Amino acid sequence: MRLIKRFASYYKPHIWLFILDMTCAFFISASDLVFPMVTRNVINNVIPNKEFNLIYRFAILLAIMYFGRMILEYIVGYYGHVLGVNIEYDMRKDAFAHLQKLSMNYYDNTKTGYIMSRVVNDLNEIAEVAHHGPEDLFLSIIRIIGTFILLLTIDVRLTLVVFTIIPFMFIYMYIYNNKFEVIWKNVRETQAQMNATLEESITGIRVVKSFVREKFEKLKFDNKSSMYKSARSKAVKHIGIFDSSVNFLSNISVVITLAAGGYFISKGLINTGDLVAYIIYISQFLQPLTVLLRFVEQYQQGMAGFRRFVELMDTEPEIADKKGAIELKDVKGNIEFDNVTFSYDNKKEVLSGINLKIKHGETVAIVGPSGAGKTTLLSLIPRFYEIDAGSIKIDGIDIRDVKLSSLRENIGIVQQDVFLFSGTIKENISYGKLDASDEEIINAAKAANAHDFIMELKDGYDTYIGERGVKLSGGQKQRISIARMFLKNPPILILDEATSSLDNKSESIIQQSIDNLSKNRTTLIIAHRLGTIRNAKRIIVLTENGIEEEGTHEELMNRKGVYYNLYNYQQENLTIV
Ligand SMILES: Nc1ncnc2c1ncn2[C@@H]1O[C@H](COP(=O)(O)OP(=O)(O)O)[C@@H](O)[C@H]1O
Ligand SMILES: [Mg+2]
Numbered sequence: 001m002r003l004i005k006r007f008a009s010y011y012k013p014h015i016w017l018f019i020l021d022m023t024c025a026f027f028i029s030a031s032d033l034v035f036p037m038v039t040r041n042v043i044n045n046v047i048p049n050k051e052f053n054l055i056y057r058f059a060i061l062l063a064i065m066y067f068g069r070m071i072l073e074y075i076v077g078y079y080g081h082v083l084g085v086n087i088e089y090d091m092r093k094d095a096f097a098h099l100q101k102l103s104m105n106y107y108d109n110t111k112t113g114y115i116m117s118r119v120v121n122d123l124n125e126i127a128e129v130a131h132h133g134p135e136d137l138f139l140s141i142i143r144i145i146g147t148f149i150l151l152l153t154i155d156v157r158l159t160l161v162v163f164t165i166i167p168f169m170f171i172y173m174y175i176y177n178n179k180f181e182v183i184w185k186n187v188r189e190t191q192a193q194m195n196a197t198l199e200e201s202i203t204g205i206r207v208v209k210s211f212v213r214e215k216f217e218k219l220k221f222d223n224k225s226s227m228y229k230s231a232r233s234k235a236v237k238h239i240g241i242f243d244s245s246v247n248f249l250s251n252i253s254v255v256i257t258l259a260a261g262g263y264f265i266s267k268g269l270i271n272t273g274d275l276v277a278y279i280i281y282i283s284q285f286l287q288p289l290t291v292l293l294r295f296v297e298q299y300q301q302g303m304a305g306f307r308r309f310v311e312l313m314d315t316e317p318e319i320a321d322k323k324g325a326i327e328l329k330d331v332k333g334n335i336e337f338d339n340v341t342f343s344y345d346n347k348k349e350v351l352s353g354i355n356l357k358i359k360h361g362e363t364v365a366i367v368g369p370s371g372a373g374k375t376t377l378l379s380l381i382p383r384f385y386e387i388d389a390g391s392i393k394i395d396g397i398d399i400r401d402v403k404l405s406s407l408r409e410n411i412g413i414v415q416q417d418v419f420l421f422s423g424t425i426k427e428n429i430s431y432g433k434l435d436a437s438d439e440e441i442i443n444a445a446k447a448a449n450a451h452d453f454i455m456e457l458k459d460g461y462d463t464y465i466g467e468r469g470v471k472l473s474g475g476q477k478q479r480i481s482i483a484r485m486f487l488k489n490p491p492i493l494i495l496d497e498a499t500s501s502l503d504n505k506s507e508s509i510i511q512q513s514i515d516n517l518s519k520n521r522t523t524l525i526i527a528h529r530l531g532t533i534r535n536a537k538r539i540i541v542l543t544e545n546g547i548e549e550e551g552t553h554e555e556l557m558n559r560k561g562v563y564y565n566l567y568n569y570q571q572e573n574l575t576i577v
Helices: 002-009 012-032 034-049 052-101 104-109 112-154 156-163 165-203 205-210 214-266 272-314 374-379 404-409 425-432 438-447 451-456 474-488 504-518 553-559 562-576
Strands: 335-343 349-358 363-367 389-394 411-414 492-496 522-526 538-543 546-551
Touching: 002 272, 012 034, 012 052, 012 112, 012 272, 034 052, 034 112, 034 272, 052 112, 052 272, 112 156, 112 165, 112 272, 156 165, 156 214, 156 272, 165 205, 165 214, 165 272, 205 214, 214 272, 349 374, 349 546, 363 374, 374 492, 374 522, 404 411, 411 474, 425 438, 425 474, 438 451, 438 474, 438 504, 474 504, 492 504, 538 553, 538 562, 546 553, 546 562, 553 562
Parallel strands: 363 522, 363 538, 411 492, 492 522
Antiparallel strands: 335 349, 335 389, 538 546
16 A cells, blocks of 8 residues: 555656546546447337437437547547656656665665666556556446446346356456466566676676686576566466456356346346347446456556565665765865774674874875775775774764765775776766866876877777777776866875786876876875885785784884785795796
8 A cells, every 4th residue: 555655656746647647538438338328228219219310310429429539549548658658757767866875785785687677677567557557447447337337227136136246356356466466576576687697797798708608608697587488477377367267257247147138038127228238238348347457467567666666765875964964175184083893794894993094185005915904994984885883084074974975075086997987088087077178178188197098099089988998908997087086186085906907017107197196185095016105104004903004114114014024925926927
C-alpha cells in the first residue's frame, strides 16, 4: 500500500493529463454498454412493432457515437502514453540525482550493471504500467459494474446466476497476482545480473583479450544469460496458464448464460431480446476481463521494477550535509587529524588513533608498504568515507560541520588511474572549471606540460580521446588531469601515486608539472618510488601500526628503521632492473 502511495505521488505533476486520460477512458467503456441495449430494444420493440425507420435512426446515432469514441481512443492512446513517458522521465531523473548523492561506500559494493539495469530497464517497464495500469483497472471495473447493473434491470435472478462465476475469477486472479510478484522479481534480478556481467566483460575487454579468456567470459555471460532466459520462460509459462484459464472461466460464463437463459425463456421469465442482450453483454464481458488480466500481469512486472527503484531511492547517502552545515570559505589549508580511527566494514580497523598536523602551504610525503592505508588516510580528508572515531579538521573546523560541496571544492586529488570522460581534450580539462575560457584552458595545459603534445594531436584541443581516454598514453592522461587541477586551483592538493605507473621520462616531465602545481598549496604526496620524494621536508612513514616514523630523508635514513629498509630494498631492486 505504501508502495502504491509512493507510485501515485508521481502522478501529481501530471494530474491534468491523468484526469483527461481517465475521463476519456470512462466514456470509452460507457460506450461499450450502449450497443447491447440498443439491440435488445430493436428485438423486443422495434421489430414486433415494425418501426423500421427507428433502426436507421439508431444506426446513425451509433455511428456518431463510435466516431466520438475514435477520437477518445486516440487521446487515450497518445496522451496516455505521454503520461507514462513523463512519469518514467521524472523517476529516471530522480534516480540519477539520487545516485549522484550516494556515498563511495555504495559504489564500492554495487555493480555498475545493476545500477544501469535499474535506471534503464526497470523504469521502462514502469512507464507502461504507469499509463496502462490505472486506465485498465478503471476501464474494466466500470465495464464490469456497468454490465452488472444493466443486467440487473433486465432480470435479477438470471444476473445472479450468471455472475456466480465472477468471485471465483477474482480469487483466481488474486492468487496469481502473488505468484507473478515472485516471478517478475526473479526476472528483474536475473536481468540485472546479466547486465552486470556484460558491463564488466566489456569494461575489462583489454584484460580479457590479453589473457585470451574470451571463451571463459562467454561461459560466464552465457550462465547469467540463461538464468535470465529461464526466469523469463517461467514467466511466460505462467502467463500462458493464467491467460488460458481465465479465458476458460469466461467462456464457461457464456455457456452458463446460454443454458440458464434458455431455462428462463422456457419458463417465460424473460424474452428473446433480453437473452440476446445477455449473451452480447457476457461475451463482451470477456474483454474487460482480459484487460484486467493484462493488468494483473503488467502490474506485477512494473511493481517489481518500482520496488527496486524505491529501494534505490531509499538508500540513504551515508555521508551527507548535517543540519546547519556551514560553507568552508577562504581555506588556508591547515589539516589536523586527531585520534582518527577508521574501518571500511566496522570490523577490521585500517587506521587507528592517527594524529597528524599539517600546516598550510606545507608539502608532506606519505610512504609505507602497500596496503598500509595511505590512500585510505587521504580519502578521509574529502570525506569520501566517514571516520569511526576522532576528528579531522581543516583550518580548525571539523569537516563534518561543513557542506560537502564546499569541502570538496577546496581539495584536489590526482590519482594513479586517471579517469577521463569521452569527449574532447578541452572538455576534459575544463571539468576543473566549467566556465573556463580558452585562454585559461591553454594556460593550464602549459603549466601541466601538456600544451605541446596537445598541439601535435590531429585536432589539437578538440581531439576526441575515446572512452576513458583510451586514445592517450598514461603520461598524457596524467598531464591532462594535472591541467584540470590547475583550473580547479584548490588550496589543498592530494597526489596519490600520480607518477607510479609511468616510465622515467614521463615521470620527470610530470614531476615538473606537479612541482608547479603544488606551489602555494598544502600538498600531500603518496609516493611509491621513494626517490621522487627525497627532497620533501617532511616524510611520514605509515605502516599497519600507524605512523611509525617521521622526518626528512636524511633523518629517516639515520634512524635505520622502516624507511631505511624500504629505501634500501628499492635501491637494490632498481639496480637489478
Ligand atoms: N573500498 C574499500 N573497501 C574495503 N576495504 C578497502 C577498500 N579500499 C582499501 N581497502 C583495504 O584497506 C586497506 C588499506 O588500503 P589502502 O589505503 O588502499 O592502502 P595503500 O594505499 O597504503 O596501499 C587494505 O587492507 C585494503 O584491502
Ligand atoms: Mg594506495
